[in-house]
Amino acid sequence: MKTPVLAQEHLKAYAATSKDFNPIHTNPAFAKDSPFGGVIVHGMLSMGVLGQFAEGLFDDFLVAELSVRFQKVVQLGTVLTCAANVIEQTDTAICADVTATNEQGEVVTAGRIVLKKY
Amino acid sequence: MSIYDAIGKKREPVYFDITEEAVRAFAESVFATNPIYFDKAAAQAKGFAHIVAPPTFPTSLRSLEPEWYENFDLLRFLHGEQQYTYNKRLVVGERIYCVEMVEAIYVKHGRSGPMTVSELVKKGYNMQDELLFTEKQKLIYLGEVLS
Numbered sequence: 304m305k306t307p308v309l310a311q312e313h314l315k316a317y318a319a320t321s322k323d324f325n326p327i328h329t330n331p332a333f334a335k336d337s338p339f340g341g342v343i344v345h346g347m348l349s350m351g352v353l354g355q356f357a358e359g360l361f362d363d364f365l366v367a368e369l370s371v372r373f374q375k376v377v378q379l380g381t382v383l384t385c386a387a388n389v390i391e392q393t394d395t396a397i398c399a400d401v402t403a404t405n406e407q408g409e410v411v412t413a414g415r416i417v418l419k420k421y
Numbered sequence: 422m423s424i425y426d427a428i429g430k431k432r433e434p435v436y437f438d439i440t441e442e443a444v445r446a447f448a449e450s451v452f453a454t455n456p457i458y459f460d461k462a463a464a465q466a467k468g469f470a471h472i473v474a475p476p477t478f479p480t481s482l483r484s485l486e487p488e489w490y491e492n493f494d495l496l497r498f499l500h501g502e503q504q505y506t507y508n509k510r511l512v513v514g515e516r517i518y519c520v521e522m523v524e525a526i527y528v529k530h531g532r533s534g535p536m537t538v539s540e541l542v543k544k545g546y547n548m549q550d551e552l553l554f555t556e557k558q559k560l561i562y563l564g565e566v567l568s
């Protein structure tokens with residue numbers, strides 16, 4: 304699964320729905336003085352994308368656990384690509400590693416999910 | 422007030438109604454199309470009472486007081502890690518409450534200098550006091566906050 308090119312409008316929408324109004328995500332004038340030189344994407348947006356992606360992988364299996372590390376800052380204008388690698392699977396649970404990768408092939412957010420059968 | 426004063430102290434419970442509008446908007450904002458986040462009938466077909474909230478939805482249930490964050494320069498504040506553990510998934514129509522706590526704050530010395538790490542936990546309960554989910558987050562401040 305790929306996101307659209309992450310633009311300011313997507314970050315504004317995510318700020319509103321997540322109630323994370325840190326201006327480093329929404330205000331270019333504020334963000335230009337940051338160590339990253341401009342607006343960065345909410346780490347939690349990448350996790351949100353991974354969470355819903357993981358939930359669509361297997362019929363009747365939903366997320367019971369999800370943990371991630373935010374490994375790299377995501378710049379505005381990035382397309383994130385999600386991937387999952389199943390580690391263990393039983394009739395009732397699936398454990399997988401998940402990653403969100405930028406167009407340079409760098410893993411920006413990585414973690415592990417446990418899906419349980421519903 | 423020092424940021425360290427908050428360590429280990431549970432905050433007052435904060436109540437939230439899980440609304441269809443908030444769940445749908447959140448799901449759209451993470452580019453989800455799975456019908457269980459949008460369509461009651463689809464969620465019911467999977468055994469839920471109503472539309473299911475996406476796994477990271479509890480991030481929107483904010484209760485830690487903004488003043489706590491005022492000790493940090495937001496330009497130097499990074500998100501390190503985040504974790505959700507569910508006993509039960511959240512569904513639309515529920516009323517829940519969250520209890521938030523700062524578990525730990527410590528200074529770490531990395532290659533790029535000192536970092537102040539805050540570990541926060543939020544637990545969500547239904548009105549029968551059953552634990553529904555636990556959210557843990559690790560926030561990293563680039564710099565040393567000693568008070």
